[in-house]
Amino acid sequence: MSNIAKVLSRRQDRGEGVGTNEKAIPYNKQDYQSLKQECLAKGTLFQDPTFPAESDSLGYNELGRYSSKTKGVQWKRPKELCSNPEFIVDGAKRTDICQGELGDCWLLAAIASLTLDNEILERVVPPGQSFTEDYAGIFHFQFWQYGQWVDVVIDDRLPSRNGKLLFVHSAEGSEFWSALIEKAYAKLNGSYEALSGGSTTEGFEDFTGGIAESYELNKAPSHLFKLMQKALTLGSLLGCSIDITSSYETEAVTSLKLVKGHAYSVTGAEEVHSSGRQVQLVRIRNPWGQVEWTGPWSDNSKEWNSVPPEEKDKLDYSAEDGEFWMAYSDFIQQFSKLEVCNLTPDTLSSEDVSRWNYSQFEGNWRVGSTAGGCWNNQATFCSNPQFVIKLEEEDDDPLDGEVGCTILVGLMQKDSRKDRRLGRDLNSIGFAIYKVPNEFRGRNNIHLGPDVLLRKQPITGSNTFINLREVSDRFKLPPGEYVIIPSTFEPHRKGSFVLRVFTEKEAAASPMDREITADVKKQYISESDVDPHFKQLFNQVAGNDSEVSVFELQQILDSATSKQMDVKTDGFSMETCRHIISLLDRDGNGKLGLVEFHILWIKIQKYLEVFKKYDSDNSGTMSSHEMRDAVKEAGFQLNNDVLQVIISRYANQQYAIDFDCFVGCLIRLEMLFKIFKTFDKKSSGKIELDILQWLCLALS
Numbered sequence: 001m002s003n004i005a006k007v008l009s010r011r012q013d014r015g016e017g018v019g020t021n022e023k024a025i026p027y028n029k030q031d032y033q034s035l036k037q038e039c040l041a042k043g044t045l046f047q048d049p050t051f052p053a054e055s056d057s058l059g060y061n062e063l064g065r066y067s068s069k070t071k072g073v074q075w076k077r078p079k080e081l082c083s084n085p086e087f088i089v090d091g092a093k094r095t096d097i098c099q100g101e102l103g104d105c106w107l108l109a110a111i112a113s114l115t116l117d118n119e120i121l122e123r124v125v126p127p128g129q130s131f132t133e134d135y136a137g138i139f140h141f142q143f144w145q146y147g148q149w150v151d152v153v154i155d156d157r158l159p160s161r162n163g164k165l166l167f168v169h170s171a172e173g174s175e176f177w178s179a180l181i182e183k184a185y186a187k188l189n190g191s192y193e194a195l196s197g198g199s200t201t202e203g204f205e206d207f208t209g210g211i212a213e214s215y216e217l218n219k220a221p222s223h224l225f226k227l228m229q230k231a232l233t234l235g236s237l238l239g240c241s242i243d244i245t246s247s248y249e250t251e252a253v254t255s256l257k258l259v260k261g262h263a264y265s266v267t268g269a270e271e272v273h274s275s276g277r278q279v280q281l282v283r284i285r286n287p288w289g290q291v292e293w294t295g296p297w298s299d300n301s302k303e304w305n306s307v308p309p310e311e312k313d314k315l316d317y318s319a320e321d322g323e324f325w326m327a328y329s330d331f332i333q334q335f336s337k338l339e340v341c342n343l344t345p346d347t348l349s350s351e352d353v354s355r356w357n358y359s360q361f362e363g364n365w366r367v368g369s370t371a372g373g374c375w376n377n378q379a380t381f382c383s384n385p386q387f388v389i390k391l392e393e394e395d396d397d398p399l400d401g402e403v404g405c406t407i408l409v410g411l412m413q414k415d416s417r418k419d420r421r422l423g424r425d426l427n428s429i430g431f432a433i434y435k436v437p438n439e440f441r442g443r444n445n446i447h448l449g450p451d452v453l454l455r456k457q458p459i460t461g462s463n464t465f466i467n468l469r470e471v472s473d474r475f476k477l478p479p480g481e482y483v484i485i486p487s488t489f490e491p492h493r494k495g496s497f498v499l500r501v502f503t504e505k506e507a508a509a510s511p512m513d514r515e516i517t518a519d520v521k522k523q524y525i526s527e528s529d530v531d532p533h534f535k536q537l538f539n540q541v542a543g544n545d546s547e548v549s550v551f552e553l554q555q556i557l558d559s560a561t562s563k564q565m566d567v568k569t570d571g572f573s574m575e576t577c578r579h580i581i582s583l584l585d586r587d588g589n590g591k592l593g594l595v596e597f598h599i600l601w602i603k604i605q606k607y608l609e610v611f612k613k614y615d616s617d618n619s620g621t622m623s624s625h626e627m628r629d630a631v632k633e634a635g636f637q638l639n640n641d642v643l644q645v646i647i648s649r650y651a652n653q654q655y656a657i658d659f660d661c662f663v664g665c666l667i668r669l670e671m672l673f674k675i676f677k678t679f680d681k682k683s684s685g686k687i688e689l690d691i692l693q694w695l696c697l698a699l700s
Helices: 002-015 032-042 105-114 118-124 177-188 200-208 224-233 302-306 309-315 328-334 418-422 532-542 550-562 574-584 594-614 624-633 640-650 659-679 691-699
Strands: 074-076 138-145 148-155 158-161 211-216 237-241 264-274 277-285 323-327 337-342 357-365 387-391 405-413 429-435 470-477 480-488 495-503 507-511
Touching (some): 032 138, 032 148, 105 118, 105 237, 118 200, 138 200, 148 177, 158 177, 211 405, 357 480, 357 507, 357 640, 405 429, 429 495, 550 659, 574 594, 574 659, 594 624, 594 659, 624 640, 624 659
Antiparallel strands (some): 138 148, 211 337, 237 337, 277 323, 387 480, 387 507, 405 470, 429 480
């Protein structure tokens, strides 16, 4: 119960803007301002107890306690490493980011791209931090994590050896913002070692909250250069790399001074005039701060002599800084992969740029309820969460000339790097996209079932199911209504995910089964309506007081169901019987009279009919995956969140539901809807309770 309360509380917080960049959530509940003021008042320097200056913060294997790579490491504050440390000098620059002894070039390429736009940078690196004014040895940074922004506090003790920083550092050696942001990101992921190896898009997304896409350059679409130009004007972050065929090629340098298996950032895409023709050029940055391309259009190469001086001056083409230009035609031949991170609408405040339309949803795959696996698992596939998007307007100026609606879909599973230390594997994840049948268009109170999903092929979806943190893709679809179904490849795999959808035009998106309703018919029966034979049987079981107590009700129900040979039951619990009486007891005496008992008997007969219908294998129990449709037929429209709670409460270890649990669930649901309606006097869909009301209702 307490975990459910936490989840619902977080959702309430998000409704109030908590978790946005402006209201970032303090990571580990550490509030930067209060911790800083506390240190200033005491005259001490902050020491972070949640990420201490110890070997565990470095790593667990290659950077573990007894590793040769961590021998001689000392944690030192910047004032112990140089006489006049500074946080940022003359603005953050790409040359502030030089790689150290950690294989996180992917991260540094992403950090380098941050420096291209100060507005984006300040979302991650809050301004006003320094080693002079109100210095207390404490700094903070903000990162996007699985749908929300968190504020990460660190102390400034940094791993060093022989008086030099062990990991990322600035070229000058006296500027420390890049080393501190790397430490904050290491804390967020559990250790420095957890940052070893990765995709630039991961850093891009965690610095912006954007959605990433990847292109294999040997299959580059014809409009890719235009796409790169548009992405850069939209503030998107771009990275590229050269694939390796074996571990021996990692960071091997080619004859033209490109580094294999190394993450670069793309910082420009321009066209110049050269000898009477237009040439497409791409600007690339090596996070090492050195080792540059020596082929055509490299620094001071002869190709620049043919470019008009005014164009040449704009492109800053000759600094020895790890950044270089190359022809786009060489770029797609020399590099293997391009990664683009598209930004959310709130990232840039400028009115001069267009923005993506953006929708984000959090969800869970829970065994027994929503972990249905891919389409191959037809018995459970329809149980997966479903999200609907309505595309109404076509793109204005399609880059590829193809008319339609551009849509980017990203499916991300949570906590991937933190689980490395525990040796946990990622789920293989993917998604399918179906066109919503005409008869269901415009509705959000449904969940598409086998009659739709198993009889029709999806119109598109992710290229593959793969065990990455995120799978994403770009699609061009005709206007219409579509449902996106995220899933793991195998069924019955637990996980949590974030589904994000970007569209060029405004598009409404929502969970497919958003509505929660009950359609339970009230039964108006008088004593004269009761069949005489039923009245006679009732008097036999009710005894002298002509009423059925909770103990008598338990015996009656157990006796009746034991005669149903095709229905399994462990016996009705006392709790279920109490709920039945709470629901049907009209005079408040804690017992059921004749009419009340007759209403119950009609309900039981209806529930038995529904139960047998959805016991598809005639096992006497119902599969938890069939619970959604069974509950719906009984009159209750529920969403995934409620369904997951029901399965965890009423299913057995094999995720089967027997008859007594089924009845108990439906009675409880009807009672809860009835209570809510009683308090929702304005039919607003919201109620407010004081502590007395809450306790009395929760305990009833």
